[in-house]
Amino acid sequence: MSDTTSSGLPERTTLHGIACIVALCSFGYELVYSELLTVVYGGTVTQYGLTIGLFFSSLGVGSFLVRQFDDARHSNFFRTEVYLALSAPAGFLFILWVNTAVLPQSLPDEVLQVAARLPVVIVGVLSGFELPLLLSMVDSETGQSSPPGWVERIGRAFEHGTYQVLSAVFRTDREGTEYDTYSTVLAMDYLGGLFGALAYVFVLYPRLGLIPSVFVLALLNCLAAVLFVAQFSDGGRSTDGYGLSIGSPGHRVVLITCLLLTAVYAGVVIQHQTVDDELTGYYMESLIEDEHPQDTVSASITGQYTTRNQQVVRYERSWNGESENQLFAGESDTCLRLDSAIQLCDSWAGSYHHGLVDVPMTMYENSTQTEVLVVGGGDWIAANYLRKHTVRVDQVDVDGEFMNRAKHSEFLERYHDDAYEYDNLTVYEQDIYTYLQQHDREYDLILLDLPGAKSDDGLQLYSVEFYSMLADRLADGGTVVTWGYSGYTYGPHHKAYMNTVREAGFDHRMGYYAYNDPNADGTDQLGERFFVFAPHEPQSTIVPANGTEYVRTHGEQYRSVDWSETPRYAGVEPNSVFDPNYDLIVETKIKRDQ
Known part of the structure; x- marks a missing residue:
């Protein structure tokens, strides 16, 4: 058999390139599944750890099962890529279905979670077939074909440099060839994994989103399969295991399936926003x-x-x-x-920000002498309410893209009233931990306008370390204000949170509610719960007479609010960055009766 493919490229060079591409796809699938399971079940560490463990163990199973294959290595490799391109998106949709379908209540959650991880195992086993097949095909190629000259020159320079380094700590031999096949293919496989990680982190997920990413990877898998069959097809002649015959009915079916999948995935990628909207809508x-x-x-x-x-x-x-x-x-x-x-709803957006901003501002001078730090608040609404109090504001939010989109959002514009143009507002687009480490400015009031503790991604913002840093940035008489979950509905969360805040040095707290009339029936209802925390002896309380019309209207309720000692619950561990307490994570999904 010739040592070049139908395109004239050396066979080993082609196989090395394909090894890199398919490794990119497989590692990309792993990251997509990890993130999807995190979205569905929460717990980044748990889901990524389980997914990576299952994926790598499945790779081992696949590598072992390859022993059962016959000598038709090219045919089996082509089939593997087609099956991967089919099963990876199908598995993604299956996970969504498991978590949205109306299933019998008697079915234990553990069964559903195991079922949701079957796609990880299937993709892992199929990916495990790839490397042994590639190694076998590369090893079987005859001749001493060389890559293009520029590639060979780069390779020689790299080999010379690494030889000098390795010679210092290992026994080396420049003439040895016993590792050539394995080391080169493995290097391309690992390099493909790196490319997959970079592509997912910096291109696919931030620019396209999670759902389109799996279809882009599947399309790339199909293209790799098409490239492989184009380079190694023997034109329909019978094969002895060293080529790929597309003449048999079985192979034609697989090839047609591959071409159909390529066309379908290409269409999905072109219309990725529509597909993303439809599937996101279905799940959300x-x-x-x-x-x-x-x-x-x-x-x-x-x-x-x-x-x-x-x-x-x-x-x-x-x-x-x-x-x-x-x-x-x-x-x-x-x-x-x-x-x-x-983040917010029309029915309570006003009352929430009255509670977050207007109520605590009654304790401070309404002038630029008052320094306020807003953590989060990328919708600019808190900044708009603070502008009415003419205070000096520093706002820190990590998501600059969301903040820019919020400026011109039809939904948010009517609430923030272009507050980003406020003269006394300084915005920092960075992580709050980084900001607190880089700045030593002290604040009279710190407002935490953050999402709830729905997954362990946000646990660092409910930690002893975070609140300790906030305490260090408070001026004399300064306080931290945040909304919180009900202690009656979310008891474990409330106890862990209070112990965390107390451990950080906030010995005093004041709790109050926002009041609103969400259904416009003329009767006020209790809205969001808020807490004011102070690390030192409190110097002031809520003074409704100093407040806005909203605060004065509910003055009777706010006049009765006073400071108390932050509770400490026995047997409950505070949450730490290095020792997380997962009781802080809340679950708002309601169990259905079937």
């Missing part, structure tokens, strides 16, 4: 509806996009329940969601 609508009593609320996604840091979803929720709607006035309510946490 089910997730949102599950957060309300059964058959009471329906959700419709009206817009979504993905930044490097989070997924942003806007949706309309409508009341379908037989009882009176206590959630919002009118037929629907527009809401914004960041990942799995609700």
Whole structure:
């Protein structure tokens, strides 16, 4: 058999290139599944750890099972790539289905979680076939074909440099060839894994989103299979195991399947935004509806996009329940969601920011002499409320893309009123930990306008270390204000959170509610719960007479609010960056009766 492919390229060079491409795809699938399972079940460390462990163990299983294959290495490799291109997106859709379908309540959650990880195993086993087949094909190639001259020159320079380094610590031999086949193929495989990680982290996920990423990788898998069959096809002649015959009916079926998948995935990639919107809507609508009593609320996604840091979803929720709607006035309510946490809804956006900003501002002078730090608040609404108090504001938010989009968002504009143009506002686009380490400015008031603790991604913002850093940035009489979950509904979270704050030095707290009339029936209801924390003896309390019209209207309720000692609960560990307490993570999904 000739040592060049039908295109004239050396066979080994072609196989090395294909090894890099398929490794990129396989590692990319692993990252996509890890992130998907994190979105669905929460717990980044848990999901990535389990997925990586399952994937690598499945690679081993696949490598072992290759022993059962016959000598048709080229045919089996081609089939492997087609099966991977088919099963990876199908597995992605299966995981979504498992977590949105109405299944019998008697089915244990553990069974569903095991089922959701079957695609990881399948893709891992198929990927495990690749390397042994590639090694066998490269090893079987005859002749001493060489790569293009420039590639050979780069290779020789690299080999010379590494030889000098390795000779200092290992026994080396420049003339040895016993490792040539394995070392080169393995190097391309590992290099492909690096390319897959870089492509996913810097291109696919931030620019396209999670759902289109799996189809881009599958398309690349199909193209690798097409390239392989184009380079190694024997034109339909019978094969003795060293070529790829496309003349037999079985091979023609696989080839046609590959070409159809290539066409379908190409169409999906071209229309990736439409596909992303449809599948995101399918999943998110089910997730949102599950957060309300059964058959009471329906959700419709009206817009979504993905930044490097989070997924942003806007949706309309409508009341379908037989009882009176206590959630919002009118037929629907527009809401914004960041990942799995609700950012705000029309029905309570005003009352929330009155509680976050207007209430604590009654304790401070309304002038530029008052220094305020806003952590989060990328929708600019908190900045708008602070502008009305004429204070000096520093705002720190890690997601610059979300902040830029929020400036001109039709939904958010009516709430922030171009607050980003406020003369006394300074914005820092960076992680809050980095900001606190780089700046030593002290603040009278720190407002935490952050998403809830829905996964371990946000646990560092509920840690002893974080609150200790905040305490160090408070001026005399300074306080930290944040919204919080109900201690009655989320008892374990509340206890862990209070012990964390107390451990960080905040010995005093003051709790109050925001009040609103979400369904416009003329009766105020309790809204969000807020806490004010102080590390030293408090110097002031809420003074409704100094407040806005909202605070004065509810002056009777706020006059009764006073400081108390931050509780400490026995037997509950505080949350630390290095010793997390996962009781802080809250689950808002309501179990369904079947």
